Amino acid sequence: MNAASIDLVARTRAFVRDVVIPAEPAWGETLREDALAALRAAARDAGVYAPHAPVEYGGLGLALPEWSPVFQEAGYSPIGPAALNCMAPDEGNMRLLEVVAGREQKERYLRPLVQGGIRSAFAMTEPHPGAGSDPEALATTARRVDGGWVIDGEKRFISGAEGGAFAIVMARTEATGEFGAGATMFLTPLDATGVRVGPGIGTIEAAIAGGHPHVVFDGVFVPDADVLGQPGEGFRYAQVRLGPARLTHCMRWLGLARRAHDIALDRAANRQLFGARLGDLGLAQALIAESVIDLETTDALIDKAARVLEADPRAGAALSSVAKVHASEAVYRVIDRAVQLCGGDGVSSGLPLIQYLNEVRPFRIYDGSSETHRWAIARRAMRARDREVAAGEPRRDRVDPGASR
Template sequence: MDFNLSERQAQLQQRTREFIREQIIPLEKDPRQTPHGPDESLRDELVGKAREAGLLTPHASEEMGGLGLSHVDKAIVFEEAGYSRLGPTALNIHAPDEGNIHLMELVATEEQKERWLRPQVQGRIRSCFAMTEPSPGAGADPSMLQTTAVRDGDDYVINGQKWFITGAFGASYVIIMAKLEDGSATMFLSDMDAPGIKLERAMDSLDSCFTGGHAVMRFENLRVPGNQILGEASKGFRYAQVRLAPARLTHCMRWLGQARRAHDVATDYARTREAFGRALGKHEGVGFMLADNDMDMQTARLHIWHTAWLLDQGNPCNFESSRAKVVCSEAEWRVVDRCVQILGGQGVTAEKEVMQIFMDMRSFRIYDGPSEVHRWSLARKLLSAEGAH
């Protein structure tokens, strides 16, 4: 593995960095941000800026209108985009759209791609992914899936309730995980305005960076034609892993950018703020926190780059992406937590952007699997000699 950036990667990194600093960060105080994420008009403006800059949906294939980034390329670009909480929205690489685009490119039919994927890559529409359910349904354990899909002629009739569905409000289509009559899991595609889909309520949450927020939704006799199965019937759990392994890693990339932003703010403050006769950063307690931040960010970056490199070699990386997700979510959280401490009163108020980063990032240790579930899964694989590459 070569840690030197190619000329193309270095140029792409610089382009993204300048775009975020010059065009996106100035919009962070825009009043069109709501407790449930940027509103649609702000999202449209952000996406328009990325489109003009040639940076929209860079992870999609060139055939679909993206830049065809490799996983290592994504590690570089997504970190830069994550430097602003609005950056991933602007580049159309935020969850759940980023993971849905990846999955659709791999398993959707040509008809499905033209109907849903191409306009999504163009930033014209958004999507959501409906798997998580209230108890006793699927959560960290997807095998507890309760939503059903019953065959009726050439159609399937879907019933069930989902929640924590990111981006559901305002989404144009949904990927639904449901179980067939034999108990196997299958993914279905549906327009969100189809009869039988009911958005019950928006859920209040710590984070407010996802357009459309998080929803509770219900399927009541939703009729889906058989040609709207995503991929093959009964392979839903397999496709979930195809989607989740890279998606866990892209979360790590984006949040690393946010951790770096918080660290930069805290470092600048520690250089200029004086206390007890010297700059704050020259006090050992504060200086050590900055040093620990640097170590945590570098550890996270190495896990990200190594796992991305393995994915580019064609490895499935279920083990490595789980490991990276735990290491990065906890390391990046520690960085932001220290930054709040360094900033003192400014860290717990909107005087600095670090407070919002802190609130947004806490959820990362739960999204795409809590740390405890990943540790349990890693331990099982280690004990069965199915460890890392």
């Protein structure tokens, strides 16, 4: 990291600890909009607002390989990413708009999103048997009409849609003119005629503003000017968003796991049991050591995936899948151990640990379940080895019948 990035990490750390943590809502409450606006104003004044977003639209323009330390510091508080405007789904949509959107689309959608005047959603997941872990099952359609397209379909679990200004909608489109059949992305205001948001879906976590409701598109007209990129290229564009978005989830939740670990370390230092500090007992030390290992391996894997993603998006997307599985399970283990080390207080409202556990548990499902990613990881490993063998690499499982055993 260069000196400017190191300074940004330090300032973000100080801002979250000195300004954000004292503003955290009480147990069972959510952050009010006016409180969020005040935190974002303070983040701008502190020079830590929207670290990932383009400078020309109001962000700090930090390069992807340098995001992780900053996002981890933001994630040290559950409301830190929202205060810095680097929370999902807006952060992922900013990245997608930065890379794919045209100039007028950036002015209409990206600029107000970065500046915090609006929220957004990414509408791909659908009720069964539609798109979920398998994007190819996409059932929502968009048909060509004069001057634009008409979208029909139902989405579910659309994070941020309640109160959101617009959604990036994935819909299946047929071949038309010079464009082939496939999926197309549409920039669709959520107050457009034919859009119905709801019913909501209750979940155990609360950090993402706007809930996870159903969103119905019933004959929704979208003009050609609001097609994101080229028709038929939606699945390709989705990779622009999904790889970095997986990693930023890992970064934010790793920050929260560090907060939980600090709580556990403080308890281990202060709690007296059986004539010794809790932290001096072997069983407690084993839990602490395992958490340090999980934190450090997760940090290293995120860092490598971010660097590869910047240099080679295809290879980076594959590695981000590995990082997502590892991080989603490691951060849960760290927080769960912190709960255990804190005993009865760990499961009470006196400490925030059980709230943190609720926040990170869905990550093993969101952005692709661990099982789906493992299936894809194994397939990629098999294909890669087959290519090596086809290029002349010998198989290593050959048995020599004459070899002694």
